[in-house]
């Protein structure tokens with residue numbers, strides 16, 4: 046018996062398998078982009094994700110209620126802003142209702158106009174692109190690197206035109222894009238960079254926090270993310286020239302934030318805008334998660350290392366790719382994925398895990414080949430790495446409530462998958 050299989054067997058013995066108790070919040074609607082339309086997370090003994098509570102969420106929400114302010118920008122929102130600004134050293138952080146909305150604010154702040162072009166990876170969540178398309182921009186899809194699955198910086202230069210108004214790198218799985226090269230190319234052409242850092246809070250590139258490179262960056266606190274309040278996000282503002290207008294856009298186009306600070310007597314309509322600020326109840330929940338940062342990140346790191354250590358040999362033998370984290374990047378431990386040799390192998394693995402009560406999922410479908418992407422002239426072959434990876438990537442269960450025994454079950458089920 047190899048050391049690897051011994052470890053798995055002993056982890057399996059550590060906890061007798063009882064009936065799995067699910068927290069109500071795991072009973073989510075059919076999952077988006079998973080290829081599992083009929084079943085939900087709660088149908089699985091080991092779901093793909095389960096939101097986990099770290100201790101003070103309820104107490105802080107109760108305190109928000111006692112404070113008498115549950116609308117936006119209350120005491121807990123201010124503490125979340127201060128936490129992010131201090132932790133990352135950013136001039137300004139503003140909580141938003143989602144990462145999608147933080148990206149929409151970025152598009153407004155950059156004054157994206159109909160006909161402008163925005164360079165975005167095709168391998169990303171739809172919001173990275175939609176936020177700019179909403180303003181009338183034309184997405185110009187760039188392929189990804191085969192190692193980190195991040196935007197391929199070597200493709201950037203040839204996609205730039207006089208109409209290019211933004212480049213939006215996504216730090217996939219919380220591993221930094223090649224920011225030196227991206228910033229050099231963007232800087233040479235005077236093009237702003239907006240980081241989609243939905244996955245990457247607390248990841249670093251060459252020692253610097255992800256989210257601090259672009260003039261603007263967007264965070265997600267959706268329930269699948271390392272730090273969550275169910276639905277939420279933040280706009281990180283690295284170029285202070287955007288701060289004043291960002292506050293106005295976020296408050297329905299008014300200068301209400303200035304009024305609350307006593308800078309103006311009355312607030313009024315100043316600019317376009319929308320309602321992008323979350324309730325202080327959500328901020329209370331989020332602050333509790335921020336304060337548990339060391340616990341959350343150390344558990345996620347342990348989970349990631351366990352998968353990597355126990356799947357390495359098997360993956361090598363079966364031509365399965367595992368995540369690649371360059372030496373100069375510290376990842377955020379957001380997810381663990383594998384690149385199967387083929388679409389058929391991926392489906393076989395997902396189906397096999399399903400028979401064991403384990404939900405593994407895939408994403409993203411190439412955006413350039415979607416209904417919308419084709420409207421922007423996307424064609425098969427435009428982004429070959431994206432097209433291949435999209436067929437083959439599978440994500441394994443990854444949440445801080447995943448017990449050692451259950452994680453060992455996932456690994457054991459993968460190792461015994463008969464069809465790969």
Ligand SMILES: Cc1ncc(COP(=O)(O)O)c(C=O)c1O
Pocket residue numbers: 143144145146169170172173215241243244264265266267277278
């Ligand atoms: C890369 C990326 N960007 C943006 C988003 C949107 O995040 P939110 O759900 O907070 O709007 C996601 C969601 O998972 C994502 O993966």
